[in-house]
Amino acid sequence: MNYRKRFTVPSTAKIDLTKIDPDSTAEFKSKKHALAKLNENTKLLTELQYKLYAESKQSLLIVLQAMDAAGKDGTINHVMAPMNPQGCRVCGFKAPSTEERAHDFLWRIHKQTPKNGEIVIFNRSHYEDVLVARVHDLVPKKIWSRRYEFINDFEKMLVAHNTKIVKFYLHIDKQEQLSRFMKRLDIPEKQWKISDSDYSERAYWEQYREAFEEALSRCSTKHAPWYVIPANHKWFRNLAVSEILVETLKSMRMRIPEPSVDLDEIRKLAEKETR
Numbered sequence: 218m219n220y221r222k223r224f225t226v227p228s229t230a231k232i233d234l235t236k237i238d239p240d241s242t243a244e245f246k247s248k249k250h251a252l253a254k255l256n257e258n259t260k261l262l263t264e265l266q267y268k269l270y271a272e273s274k275q276s277l278l279i280v281l282q283a284m285d286a287a288g289k290d291g292t293i294n295h296v297m298a299p300m301n302p303q304g305c306r307v308c309g310f311k312a313p314s315t316e317e318r319a320h321d322f323l324w325r326i327h328k329q330t331p332k333n334g335e336i337v338i339f340n341r342s343h344y345e346d347v348l349v350a351r352v353h354d355l356v357p358k359k360i361w362s363r364r365y366e367f368i369n370d371f372e373k374m375l376v377a378h379n380t381k382i383v384k385f386y387l388h389i390d391k392q393e394q395l396s397r398f399m400k401r402l403d404i405p406e407k408q409w410k411i412s413d414s415d416y417s418e419r420a421y422w423e424q425y426r427e428a429f430e431e432a433l434s435r436c437s438t439k440h441a442p443w444y445v446i447p448a449n450h451k452w453f454r455n456l457a458v459s460e461i462l463v464e465t466l467k468s469m470r471m472r473i474p475e476p477s478v479d480l481d482e483i484r485k486l487a488e489k490e491t492r
């Protein structure tokens with residue numbers, strides 16, 4: 218089945234995340250069964266990104282949002298690995314600086330959108346301004362409640378500039394988050410990742426869920442869909458994201474440009490030299 222259809226958030230009704238199983242692995246029983254597909258997607262991503270870069274007429278923006286420890290970093294690692302670094306870039310968004318806060322919330326975002334031929338992954342994004350900003354009352358409701366509309370208009374404008382947009386919400390449950398935090402505590406190489414806020418934000422799980430539900434429902438549009446990816450199993454999360462990216466890139470129908478020089482002429486010159 219087409220993964221884009223399967224995991225997309227319908228724009229018609231409000232999504233209920235408690236009804237979506239974060240443990241799902243679709244038609245795959247185990248990682249072993251999915252290996253062939255994972256490898257095939259890796260190869261396809263390399264080829265498709267090469268085409269996008271060569272054509273240089275369109276771009277792809279990938280937005281990643283999730284609760285802490287849901288695997289944004291792991292997903293980025295997996296998705297970027299097959300790609301040529303010359304044509305792709307990751308951009309993380311932390312709490313805005315004083316300078317950024319003195320502008321509208323999309324100012325810092327717009328500067329990082331992809332140029333023709335490029336793939337950009339947003340590790341967090343403008344959606345933080347209707348997530349953390351809402352959960353922690355960083356701005357009054359009067360302000361954040363208008364942002365959904367501004368986001369939709371902004372994304373529509375990017376699409377008009379040939380930027381394809383895909384947005385992933387990595388869906389884990391509260392129990393899985395806790396067990397990942399516990400693992401981090403026990404593995405010395407992972408301890409540096411732990412921050413105070415990770416744990417304290419758990420107390421706001423329900424508020425974040427509601428904020429996500431509203432953002433996903435109101436901002437999943439035909440031109441910039443949201444996908445909810447079951448992410449309790451890392452291998453399935455990677456598979457589903459790569460599958461949707463492959464399907465998306467294929468739908469963009471990139472074409473490698475015709476050569477801009479007379480190949481016969483150059484071939485003749487080269488052959489002369491080898492004689």
Ligand code: ATP
Pocket residue numbers: 285290309310311312313340341342345346349350355410412414
């Ligand atoms: P990791 O923990 O995996 O290194 P991260 O993305 O969680 O990556 P952190 O430095 O832990 O990075 O968190 C970034 C913080 O910035 C988050 O708490 C997030 O909510 C906050 N943030 C991002 N955008 C905004 C925003 N627009 N307004 C307020 N806070 C924001």
Ligand code: MG
Pocket residue numbers: 285412415
């Ligand atoms: Mg963090």
